[in-house]
Amino acid sequence: MRTYKSHHEDIDIPDLDILTLLFESEWCAAKEETVIHAEAANPSNSITKSQARETVKRIAHVLRNKFEIGKGNGAGKDVVLSVVSGSPFIPVLFYSIVAAAGVYSGASGAFTVTELARQMQDANAKLLLCSPEYEDLTVTAAKKSNIPLSRILIIDAKTPGDWKLLPVTGDRTRNVLDLQHGPQLEWKRITTQHELEQTTTCLMYSSGTTGLPKGVLISHRNLVACNVCGMHITKSFLAQREREGRPFEFRTIAHLPMAHIGGISWSSLNPFYLGGTAYWVDKYDFESFIEYHRRYKLTTQWTVPPIWLAIAKSAAVTDHFDTLQIACTGAAPMGPELTKEATRKLGTGKIPIIAQLWGATETTGSISGVDWGYNDETCSSGAPFPNLRLRFVDDNDQDVEPGQPGEILVAGPFVCQGYHNRPEANASSFLDDFYRTGDIGIWRDGLIYVVDRKKELIKYKGLQVAPAELEALLTSHPKIVDAAVIGVQDESRATEVPRAFIVVKPGVSVEAAEVVEFVAANLANHKRLRGGVEFLQEIPKSASGKILRKELRQRVLEEEKRRGAKL
Known part of the structure; x- marks a missing residue:
């Protein structure tokens, strides 16, 4: 069995319940008088x-x-x-x-x-x-x-x-x-x-x-490990700021719902650990989100790719994020072009590039990330957090060679107890102590590169096509503000082919042929948009920012039924 670990040493996780960790332990930086949570619309x-x-x-x-x-x-x-x-x-x-x-x-x-x-x-x-x-x-x-x-x-x-x-x-x-x-x-x-x-x-x-x-x-153990081990990536950054005589002040917008693991791990726990304030919004809207950043001089933001995309593309964003010092993204992969484009709008363009986090509800949120302050221009998902072990396996659960794509399996104190009243799901989702994430990734130079979801990979004549890669390229196009890609069956070729769904920048026009040619000029032949291009007003997404590919597939099925009825 080939396993991989963090470059950080494992941590002796304290034997404490989560409330004792937050309110009574020395692990957390919040002082008694620290404002932990506030309403963004009414900070009193x-x-x-x-x-x-x-x-x-x-x-x-x-x-x-x-x-x-x-x-x-x-x-x-x-x-x-x-x-x-x-x-x-x-x-x-x-x-x-x-x-x-x-x-x-x-x-x-x-x-x-x-x-x-x-x-x-x-x-x-x-x-x-x-x-x-x-x-x-x-x-x-x-x-x-x-x-x-x-x-x-x-x-x-x-x-x-x-x-x-x-x-x-x-x-x-x-x-x-x-x-x-x-x-x-x-x-x-x-x-x-x-x-x-x-x-x-x-x-x-x-x-x-x-x-x-x-x-x-x-x-309790999952939440404590998530806080203590997950926030270890902040240690060197915080220590450096202390040595420089300008201690880091944590301020963020809490906008992910408490039905999402990010609402628990990012917004409910981290204000204690980092000793600062989470400003809560009742519901996310872009205009308020950027204005609160300017009003409260926020320093830290965890959010999802669609919001970074909006920041990158919006002409309304000027000095709103000048005080931002730490920017992280999660829930779905984000391509290098969008990452760089969004980063230019943050911290007067001087903060390290947006850091990608990776994890799942089953892993109590993020389980990998780049150390704070480190500039990772490769757009990896960082290194695994301390105390975790990873495997990369093929469809037969055999370890793949380093540098080759495989499903990522994870074991350690972040991994949940299992599914409630779902023995069959537990049997299929866990291999010994390892949780099957369903994500396809590559291990390279101590870092994780998430390629895509296992069930979302498109197989074109046996060759893998990652929708996330195509989406990252498409959103780098100056006329495209959002995109999603799924595989559709092409009976004439007896294979799946990629189809793109595109949201165009207001006031401009793009022909489908232009989009197809753009992809063909930038990616390998097997990744071309042989399934065509459709234009939408909006890409369907969940509250956490994940593309609802099921809805796009249903759209394709309904279209095929209508076409069949006309024949």
Whole structure:
């Protein structure tokens, strides 16, 4: 077996639960008075580390004693499901659910009733939390799932210092919280590795490599390793800034939903570790996003390729990102041309090139990245974080030679406990201790290069074509603002061929032939757009920025049906 590790030494991961790590350990840089979370639209609506600790204990007491979370079934069993917009209250609710020995599960506000009800039923949710705008959706799904309406609470987080949880039934003005004087519940301090590995904190939903969304069981140990080992790439950068007498100040926009693992790992945990503020937006919109960067002189941003693409292409972006010092991208590969184009808009063009992170919900978020401050012009996904082992295997699970593409398998403390009530998915998604990521990658010079998703690779006459490579090239075209590529079957050639879906810059025109010729002039013959070019107003994407190729494939199928009906 050929395995690969980080160039960093392994770390002695502390035997601490995630709340003790955040609030009571020396691992985290946040001071008692540090503002951890704030509302971007109203920064007075904020909470410090000290205030958050007391608030968490009071909410945990309510969850335990009024709603019996963590009371009868024991720790890590009772699921509290939330359908929420972003606010500084939301991460505090997450900590509080864990403090009550419950399990946090986030659901997308974009869900249909059927999709939300499916997650409620699969998770066996015991309590539901929702923002006001999702009340109707949550109530309807709860009725479909036979969950009593008395188990639904509406979040009111607009008044600084007076956050509320309001019942759907009965007196709707009755706040079940008393955050000033209410009794407190101390969370259980866990100090044994086995219990840390076995106690679930989050049930996050992911499609994995295939199929309908499945509940991913994430433990205390997973979250602690994610924070301690994942943030190790910041160490040399932070130390250098201290030596120079200009300590780094962490400020970022939290815009990824708490139904996404990035909302947990990037926005809820890192403000403690890095000792700064996450400014929360209720919903992402580009104009507000760039304006908040300018207003709060933000220094750090983790986001997804579509947002970097918008930054790169928008004439509205001028000095908005001049204070940015650390820029990271994740959720999908980003090509070198777009990376360089976007980087020119950041930190007056003087910060290192945007660093790519790589990971999955099943790995508690990112598990590789470039050290902060290092300029990686190769656009790799960096090195694996400490304490992880990787394999690159072929379709027969045999190790490929270094430098050759293979599916990436990962083992270590970041890897989840498995899927909730899915033994068949566990059997197919894990090989011994290794999780099958479904990503095709190459190991070169100690770095990971993610080529594409295994199920998304196009096979043209036996040769592999990576959609991500074509998409990166297409978005480098001056007239193209976004692109997606899928494989379509060409019966005349008895093979798959690439088809591109293009969004053109407003006010300009592009012929399909021009796009085809552009690809032919820049890539190998087998990567040509033999499947044609279609023009769209928008590329369908998930909330986390991943291209919804399933929708594009469905579009092609419907087109073929219409064409067949006319014959």
